Amino acid sequence: MWEDLEKSIQDCQKCKLCQTRKHIVLGEGNRDADIMFIGEGPGADEDAQGRPFVGKAGQLMNKAFQGLGIDRDSVYITNIVKCRPPANRVPEDYEAEACLDYLRNQVMLVKPKIIVLLGSTALKNILGKEYGITACRGKWIEKKGILYMPTWHPAALLRDENKKIDFWLDLKQVQEKCKNL
Numbered sequence: 001m002w003e004d005l006e007k008s009i010q011d012c013q014k015c016k017l018c019q020t021r022k023h024i025v026l027g028e029g030n031r032d033a034d035i036m037f038i039g040e041g042p043g044a045d046e047d048a049q050g051r052p053f054v055g056k057a058g059q060l061m062n063k064a065f066q067g068l069g070i071d072r073d074s075v076y077i078t079n080i081v082k083c084r085p086p087a088n089r090v091p092e093d094y095e096a097e098a099c100l101d102y103l104r105n106q107v108m109l110v111k112p113k114i115i116v117l118l119g120s121t122a123l124k125n126i127l128g129k130e131y132g133i134t135a136c137r138g139k140w141i142e143k144k145g146i147l148y149m150p151t152w153h154p155a156a157l158l159r160d161e162n163k164k165i166d167f168w169l170d171l172k173q174v175q176e177k178c179k180n181l
């Protein structure tokens with residue numbers, strides 16, 4: 001149950017990210033969503049507000065949602081780690097591993113049909129270290145009845161404009177697939 005999950009995470013000290021966090025960012029959105037988005041971990045804005053993808057990268061993702069007609073409130077959005085890694089570094093393996101049970105619970109509760117993996121950290125921690133984002137993005141991967149769509153992390157679009165079109169096309173595929181499920 002969501003209440004159990006929320007309770008279990010509220011004083012989490014499973015890894016050292018608890019020492020520097022301001023807020024735990026569990027996730028937000030439709031708890032009955034067909035589509036779940038998984039990012040890497042909270043940044044400074046997310047840590048300050050306790051909400052996922054509210055900073056620059058999140059605002060860019062919102063723009064893509066708006067352009068495509070995806071209602072942000074209709075999907076569920078979360079991250080691999082629920083506490084901000086200092087200076088936005090990539091979460092260490094043991095931090096991701098320590099946090100993964102919360103995500104497993106979220107997936108069990110939401111029961112999404114499609115999971116969008118935003119960037120390499122989400123891809124590698126969910127599907128395996130052998131997967132690479134450059135080779136996999138834009139391609140459907142099915143595992144245990146869930147369809148995964150790996151795509152660029154929205155922060156990558158801020159660094160490289162050329163990736164925006166890929167991101168858009170990948171989300172378009174997700175939208176089309178969802179209509180036909």
Ligand code: URA
Pocket residue numbers: 039040041042043046051052053054055057058079155
């Ligand atoms: N980047 C992420 O991976 N997650 C967020 O919530 C914000 C930025």
